[in-house]
Amino acid sequence: MMIQSFFNRPNTRAVLTLGAAVVALATLGARQQPPQQPTPAPQQPTELSAVIKNGGGAPTRLAVPSFIALTSDAETTAIAKTIGQVLWDDLNYEREFELIPRDTYATIPAAKSFTDVPMDRWHEIGADGLIVGTVEKTGAGIKVQVRLFRIATGQSAFGQEYSGSGANPRVYAHTISDEIHKQQRNLNGVARTKLAFDSDRDGERMGGTIEQRSTKEIYIADYDGENQKRITVNKSLNITAAWSPDGRSIAYTSYRHGAPSIFISNIFAGTMEELTKTAPSTDSKTPRASDSNFLPQWSPDGTRLCFMSNRDGNPEIYVANRDGSNVRRITTHPAGDVSCTWSPSGTQIAFVSDRSGAPQLYIVGADGLGLTRLSVGESYVDRPTWSPPPYNEIAFAARTTSAGFDIKVFDFASGQVHALTFGEGTNESPAWAPNGRHLAFSSTRAGKWQIFTVGRDGKNVRQITRSGNNYQPAWSK
Amino acid sequence: MHTRLAARFALLVLLVLTFASLACSRNKPPVARPMPPPPAATSTPPVSRPPAPPEPVAEPTIVPPEPVKDDAISSASLDDLNRNSPLKPLFFDYDSAEVNAAGQAALDGNAALLKKYPTWAVTIEGHCDERGTAEYNLALGERRAVAARAYLVSVGLSADRLRTVSYGKEFPFDPGHDESAFAKNRRAHFVVTAK
Numbered sequence: 001m002m003i004q005s006f007f008n009r010p011n012t013r014a015v016l017t018l019g020a021a022v023v024a025l026a027t028l029g030a031r032q033q034p035p036q037q038p039t040p041a042p043q044q045p046t047e048l049s050a051v052i053k054n055g056g057g058a059p060t061r062l063a064v065p066s067f068i069a070l071t072s073d074a075e076t077t078a079i080a081k082t083i084g085q086v087l088w089d090d091l092n093y094e095r096e097f098e099l100i101p102r103d104t105y106a107t108i109p110a111a112k113s114f115t116d117v118p119m120d121r122w123h124e125i126g127a128d129g130l131i132v133g134t135v136e137k138t139g140a141g142i143k144v145q146v147r148l149f150r151i152a153t154g155q156s157a158f159g160q161e162y163s164g165s166g167a168n169p170r171v172y173a174h175t176i177s178d179e180i181h182k183q184q185r186n187l188n189g190v191a192r193t194k195l196a197f198d199s200d201r202d203g204e205r206m207g208g209t210i211e212q213r214s215t216k217e218i219y220i221a222d223y224d225g226e227n228q229k230r231i232t233v234n235k236s237l238n239i240t241a242a243w244s245p246d247g248r249s250i251a252y253t254s255y256r257h258g259a260p261s262i263f264i265s266n267i268f269a270g271t272m273e274e275l276t277k278t279a280p281s282t283d284s285k286t287p288r289a290s291d292s293n294f295l296p297q298w299s300p301d302g303t304r305l306c307f308m309s310n311r312d313g314n315p316e317i318y319v320a321n322r323d324g325s326n327v328r329r330i331t332t333h334p335a336g337d338v339s340c341t342w343s344p345s346g347t348q349i350a351f352v353s354d355r356s357g358a359p360q361l362y363i364v365g366a367d368g369l370g371l372t373r374l375s376v377g378e379s380y381v382d383r384p385t386w387s388p389p390p391y392n393e394i395a396f397a398a399r400t401t402s403a404g405f406d407i408k409v410f411d412f413a414s415g416q417v418h419a420l421t422f423g424e425g426t427n428e429s430p431a432w433a434p435n436g437r438h439l440a441f442s443s444t445r446a447g448k449w450q451i452f453t454v455g456r457d458g459k460n461v462r463q464i465t466r467s468g469n470n471y472q473p474a475w476s477k
Numbered sequence: 478m479h480t481r482l483a484a485r486f487a488l489l490v491l492l493v494l495t496f497a498s499l500a501c502s503r504n505k506p507p508v509a510r511p512m513p514p515p516p517a518a519t520s521t522p523p524v525s526r527p528p529a530p531p532e533p534v535a536e537p538t539i540v541p542p543e544p545v546k547d548d549a550i551s552s553a554s555l556d557d558l559n560r561n562s563p564l565k566p567l568f569f570d571y572d573s574a575e576v577n578a579a580g581q582a583a584l585d586g587n588a589a590l591l592k593k594y595p596t597w598a599v600t601i602e603g604h605c606d607e608r609g610t611a612e613y614n615l616a617l618g619e620r621r622a623v624a625a626r627a628y629l630v631s632v633g634l635s636a637d638r639l640r641t642v643s644y645g646k647e648f649p650f651d652p653g654h655d656e657s658a659f660a661k662n663r664r665a666h667f668v669v670t671a672k
Contacts, residue, residue, distance in 0.1 A: 213648050237647060240612070253615075258600070259642055260615075292643060294615050308616060310641070313623065315616040336574075336616035352613060358572070359613045382610035397610050403654075405610060428610050472611060 051184055052129045052150050052157050060128045062097040063105055064088040067133035067144070068112065079142060079169040080135040086170045087131065089224065090177030090191040094437065095460065096184075100127055114147055119154045127151050133176070135169075142166040146176050148184070158183055170226060188435045193223045194476040195440055196231070196241035196250050197451050201468025204235050216471070218252050220267070223433075223453070223475075225464035231265055240295050243476040244302050250474070251275065251296035251305060262296045262307055264322075275305060275324045295339060299346045299366075306330070306340035306349055306366075317351050319366060330368045341386045341394070342366070350374065350384045350394055361396065361410075376410045376417050383429050388436045391456075395420075395430040395439055407441050407454070420458040429472045440464070440473035551594060555669055563590055564599065564667035567625060568660060572609065574620035576628050580665075584625060587667060588632045598671040601625050603643040604650070606659035611645060618643030625665040640670070 053060055064087050067080035085102075092099040105125055111117045114132055122130050133146040141164050148158035158180055162172055174191035181189035198216040206213040218231040218238045232238045237255040244251070244264075251264045262275040276293035296307045306319045317330040317340045331337040335355035342349055349366055352359045361374040361381050380399035387393040392412045397405040400419075404426035408419045421427040425445030432439055433453075438460075440453045449469040454461045464473075550563050564587045567580035576584065591597055603618030603625075622641035630636050650666075651658035 216647075237644070239647075255642075259640070292619060292641070294643075295612060310619050310623065310643075315619050336613075336620050338616035339612040354572075354613075354616075359610075380609075382613040403608060429612070 052148070060097050061100055061126055062091060062129045062131065063100045063122060063125070063127040064091065064131045065102070065105060065108070065110065067135050067146075068110060070113075070134050070136040073137065075166065076135050076137050076142065079166050080133070082169045083133060083135065083144065083173045083176075086173035087133075087176055090173055090189070091180065093191070093224070093460070094181060094187065094189055095455065096181060096187060097129070100125060114145075114156075117149060117154075119149070119151055122151050129157070131176075131180075137166075138163060140165075142169075144172045144176075148180060168227070170222070174222070190223050190433050190435055190438065190475075193434060194220050194243075194247070195223060195225075195451065195453075195464060195473050196220045196243055196252075196476070197440075197442070197465065197470050197473040198239045198241060198252075199465070199468050199470045201470070202230075203468070206236055218250060218265070219470070220250070221464060224462075225451075228465070228467075231267055240472050241474045242296050242298055242305075243474050244298050245300060245477055246302055247476040251298065253294045253296070260292045260294050262293045262305070264296075273324070275320060275322075276307070276309065277324060297341050299342050300344055301346055304346075304366075306342065306351075308338050308340065317349065317364075319349070328368065330364060330366070331371075337362075339383050341384045343386050344389045344392070350386055352382050352384065361394070374410070376408075378408070378417070380405075385430050385432055385439075387432050388434055391436040393436075395432060397428045397430065397441075407439065409456075418458075420454050420456075422458075431473050431475045433475045434477040438475075440475050442471045442473060550590075551672075555672065558669050558672070562667060562669070564669065566664045566666045569621055569663040569665070571606075571659075571663065572617065574603075574617060574624045576624050580625075581628065584628050585632070588629055588634055591629070591634055591638070594672065596672055597669055598638045598640070600640045600642055600668045600670050602666040602668060603641065604648065604662055604664050604666060605646045606662040607646050607649060607654070608659065609646065614645035615643050618645045621663075621665050 064084055066084035069077040069080040088099055088102060091097055105122070108121045109118060111132060113134070117130065117132055128151055130149045130151055131146060132149060133144060136143045143161065143163045145161045146159065147156045149155065150157050160176065160179060162175065177191040178189040181187040197219055199219050200214045200216050202215065202217060204215040206215050215235045216237050216239055217233065218241050219228055220231055221228040231250060232254065234254065234256040239253050241250050241252045248268050249264050249266045251262060253260050254263045261277070264273045264275055266272065275296065276291070291309065291311045293307055293309045296305045298305055303322055304319055305322065306317055308315050309318050312329065314334060315336040315338055316332065317337050318327055319330055320327045330349060331351065331353070333353060333355050335353055337351055337353045339352040340349050341351070347366055348363055350361060350363045353362050354360070356373070358380050359382055361376055361384055362371060363374050364371045376396070378398040382397050384394045384396045387395065394410045396408060396410070398408045400406045400423060404423060405428050406419050406421040406423060407427050407430045408417050410417050420439065421441070421443070425443045427441050427443045427445070430439045430441045437456050438453050439456065440451055442449050443452050446463060449471055450466065451464040451470045451473045452461055453464060550558065565583040567576065567583040569575070569580070570577065591599065601622045603620070603622030605614035605618050609617060619641065622643055626636070626639045626641050629639055649658070649662040650664070651661040
């Protein structure tokens with residue numbers, strides 16, 4: 001085992017203002033709009049910088065037993081158990097550490113504090129690192145302390161203290177996981193990110209004269225599928241959600257007025273705007289059709305959105321400022337142009353057009369200039385999604401059988417395409433995680449349409465939704 | 478003898494019943510009779526009818542107050558109308574938004590009907606089968622609806638009466654997963670929104 005640098009300061013206290021955020025989570029009773037952002041306030045930098053690695057090149061083996069309940073009531077005991085389990089799952093998700101299965105160490109006696117950890121027992125099962133945490137009931141909620149011990153020396157490599165409400169103990173685990181990944185691997189974990197998607201799980205029917213039309217509403221969930229919450233309640237079609245880069249707003253296509261229009265729900269402020277409220281034709285010679293606007297995607301800086309509109313008589317790509325002003329048409333072709341996505345720099349837009357026959361990928365400057373086709377050797381391509389940096393890749397759905405699609409990735413650096421799914425059901429609508437290490441997509445592999453996540457190597461497939469049909473995920477920053 | 482007795486008895490019963498009913502009616506408060514319905518206007522057309530074409534001669538055209546009895550279409554509610562619509566859908570080839578010959582025939586019939594009922598406003602819905610992706614199908618459905626609309630405009634219908642909306646593959650008419658279901662789902666569907 002190799003220690004790059006090590007300062008033994010296990011008592012570093014960085015009390016985070018987690019309290020307000022956790023309280024906010026507990027009060028998410030209103031279905032329409034969660035009242036406040038449930039992510040913790042910016043943390044204080046930790047002074048600890050010891051890095052645990054397995055010197056032989058093998059993955060670092062971590063053990064995460066249940067946290068220690070310092071107060072013996074049932075609630076605190078349950079919270080301590082939950083934090084340990086969720087933290088194990090969170091750390092395991094990024095696959096930076098090898099998480100030792102928890103039943104392996106069921107017989108190792110639980111520590112009562114940070115000072116009586118039986119390091120020799122943990123050494124016996126081959127652990128390189130051990131996470132020990134305590135949970136204590138306080139007047140206002142709970143206090144959680146955590147240490148990451150290096151088994152070889154028994155010294156702490158990471159230590160934090162958090163306090164806040166005990167209503168959602170998962171938030172503590174997510175925060176600890178992200179901070180350990182950052183401190184130990186300089187990795188931005190996704191444990192505190194969220195997914196948005198649309199679902200017909202409510203079984204409601206649209207109004208109007210056509211029967212048997214199911215509504216779809218926008219939902220959000222934690223990255224692991226927990227904590228699912230409904231965001232829209234208008235009993236119409238609400239589809240194609242897109243997170244704003246600051247994670248505080250969701251743009252989506254809604255048919256609530258009949259014709260599809262793009263709305264932005266500011267889910268922590270409880271407000272809503274219509275991006276495409278007034279949509280005058282930008283071409284006075286073309287008779288104005290009924291305006292339809294679909295498929296919003298945010299620019300990386302959050303100041304603009306691209307979308308598809310028929311406002312000039314044919315599906316084309318447009319860009320508007322976040323307040324709906326300054327609408328500019330990006331594409332001009334009698335074929336259909338659809339499914340825009342921004343480059344990481346915000347200077348280019350990739351989209352799909354069937355101008356050559358079948359739908360294919362094109363790239364154009366955000367000013368509408370410099371159109372080129374991006375040939376990826378597929379017969380039918382849709383829903384391109386440009387990766388976040390440091391990767392420069394475009395994920396998309398490609399037709400692989402007469403009845404099905406698979407998720408594939410084009411890498412600009414190599415010019416190569418590789419598949420992430422392999423004909424299990426049909427697979428559509430990929431969306432990158434903010435760290436580029438995972439993608440979410442919708443698939444029929446489990447029967448109905450459900451949301452899944454997969455690692456960028458095609459491994460670690462996880463089912464996120466199980467209720468009703470669920471489509472078109474978006475992943476928050 | 479028996480018949481006379483029976484007749485007397487019957488008369489008695491009748492008398493008693495008569496008195497009883499008179500007594501009852503005296504005890505009852507007067508009952509307000511419902512107002513007769515207002516006389517139907519006989520010379521002004523209802524708002525839903527089209528204005529009569531201008532006549533050069535002075536003789537005014539008499540428009541009947543009610544829709545003609547045998548015209549079930551114009552008397553139907555919007556819901557009934559759309560449930561069993563006289564406006565026919567047109568169907569498209571796979572991944573195509575071109576109006577084919579059969580589609581033109583359907584649209585010609587719809588155009589004649591929309592000219593007969595000039596107050597109707599319709600929404601043309603564009604639909605797709607499930608074999609395409611959700612996003613691309615939103616554009617394809619849009620182009621199908623727009624193609625149907627463009628044809629109707631080309632045969633003289635006002636564009637203002639014809640809205641379009643694409644539902645992509647959101648609402649298949651046939652939930653099946655074979656070509657016969659797909660063929661039914663690749664369509665432009667007409668919904669009357671005002672009459």
